[in-house]
Amino acid sequence: MADGVDDGAVPGLPATSWAVLGLLSFGRELSGYDCKKWADRSLGLFYWSxxxxxxxSELRRLEAAGYAxxxxxxPESGSRDKRVYRITGEGLAAVGAWAGTAPVDPPVLKHGPLLRLWLGHLLEPDRVREILTGHRDHAETLRGRAAAxxxxxxxxxxxAYPLLTLTWAERYYAAERDLADAMLADIERAERAETVVTTEKADKAERDEGER
Incomplete structure (x- = not known):
């Protein structure tokens, strides 16, 4: 048992609460603005922005639960005081128990550009290419952000461990960029093959007509 949390016990909080508590688990005293900044520069690349x-709202919930x-x-400048938060021993034990024992949800892929590609038979070819090119550029932007x-x-x-997740994000978005490029190349090959088939059919029809 550690600081009031039984071994293996996971208090019932939503995953977003654990994510915010996790931001405090690195030992720093953070304001809400600090939490938002760190979330955007780490969690936002792979989980939640x-x-x-x-x-x-989550900070108030965590404070009410005794975890912060x-x-x-x-303030260093300006006239308004700011509220800063620090994790408690009980909060550190709770987020550790959650990270170590709570079921890990599998990632759910909701890939908008791929859904449009799936419906490509309803779109003009140029629109499909436009969607994939936009996705490719977006992925490259996020890859650059993760690298920075x-x-x-x-x-x-x-x-050290958040750095690993940022490295993962950089590789992930590089892969998304490369997959978009590969899909664009696949579309070009498919269109060339379709053109060849159409031309061959037209040539055959013309020969058949000439033999009659």
């Missing part, structure tokens, strides 16, 4: 309202504490501090965030995270000693 929360709004500020979601961040603050907060205090007001004077990974380079910055490398300076944070406590972020």
């Amino acid at each position: 929360p709004s500020f309202s979601q961040i603050y 504490t907060s205090r007001l501090v004077a 965030d990974a380079a910055e995270a490398g300076a944070e000693e406590a972020w």
Whole structure:
């Protein structure tokens, strides 16, 4: 037993709560703005990109559960105090128990561009290429963002494992980019093959007509 959490016990909180508590588990005292910034630069690349309202809602939930504490501090500039949060011992034990024992949900792939490709017979070929090219460019943008965030995270000693997730994100979006390129090449090959078949059919029809 550690800090009031039984071994293997996982309190009933939504995964988003554990994600926010996880942001606090690296030992820093964070404001809601800090949590949003770190979520966008790590979690947002592979799991969840929360709004500020979601961040603050989860922080209040965690504080009510005894998993975090907060205090007001004077800002470095400006006139308003800000509230910063720190994980408690009970919170650290709880998020550790959740990470170690809760069932791991398999990833659910909802791939919008691939759905449009599946419906390509209803679209003009140029529209299909436009969708895949847009997806390719978007994936490359996210790959670059992951690479930049990974380079910055490398300076944070406590972020060794988040750095691995950023490296994974960089590889994932590189693969998405390459898959889009491969699909565009497949479409081009299919269209060339269809043109050849159509031409051969037309030639055969013309020969048959000439033999009559």
